[in-house]
Amino acid sequence: MISFIKGNVEVLKDGIILIENNGIGYKVNVSERSYVYLCKNNQNVKIYTFMNVKEGEISLFGFLTLEELQLFEMLITVSGVGPKGSMALLNVMSPKEIVSAIITSDIKVLSSGQGIGKKIAQRIALELKDKVDILDTMGIETKTVKDIEENNTTKETLEALVTLGFTKQEILKAISSIEDKNIPVDKMIGLCLKKLSK
Secondary structure (H helix, E strand, O other), X not given: OOXXXXXXXXXXXXXXXXXXXXXXXXXXXXXXXXXXXXXXXXXXXXXXXXXXXXXXXEEEEEEOOHHHHHHHHHHOOOOOOHHHHHHHHHHHOOHHHHHHXXXXXXXXXXXXXXXXXXXXXXXXXXHHOOOOOHHHHOOOOOHHHHHHHHOHHHHHHHHHHHHOOOOHHHHHHHHHOOOOOOOOHHHHHHHHHHHHOO
16 A cells, blocks of 8 residues: 655646655545645655545545645545545635534535535534544644633533543533533533433
8 A cells, every 4th residue: 555655746637646656656535635736846845645435446645744644544434435535625614614614514614525415514523523532633723722721611511521531522522512502500410410420
């Protein structure tokens, strides 16, 4: 399996590049965002890759960062998404924006990728929302986390639950699932404890 390729890029079209390494040219599908970047920065680049085999046909999908690849691999685990659907989301959003949309179950945003309908977007949010550890593995501080830490109610709830031994990840997950974040602190803590005890 090819994990990454280093070399010079010849830009083709429609999100496809040709990267040369040791005299061999690799045809790689990339997101529109990556494509724009590689049009300007095409010398001695490193592309992380995912190899997809379908009906005997092998395709390579390329990513500028390991975080982008990890998110792609996570998205394709959702039924109905597939490599094309994952790339459609990466075409219009950064990994940070996608993670934020998953955590907040923002179906409208998740439906913005071509071919991603409301039902699939709901499935993405439902199946991946519990994987809050992507915040750590991707090193991403999303707007959601900032909002939680800047809101007095949720900030105090976070601090109180940390002292009870819960991890920040567990608490953020519980808080993000509560729609009204302007309720009294004691009520917020109670709701979070119910979710954390399940």
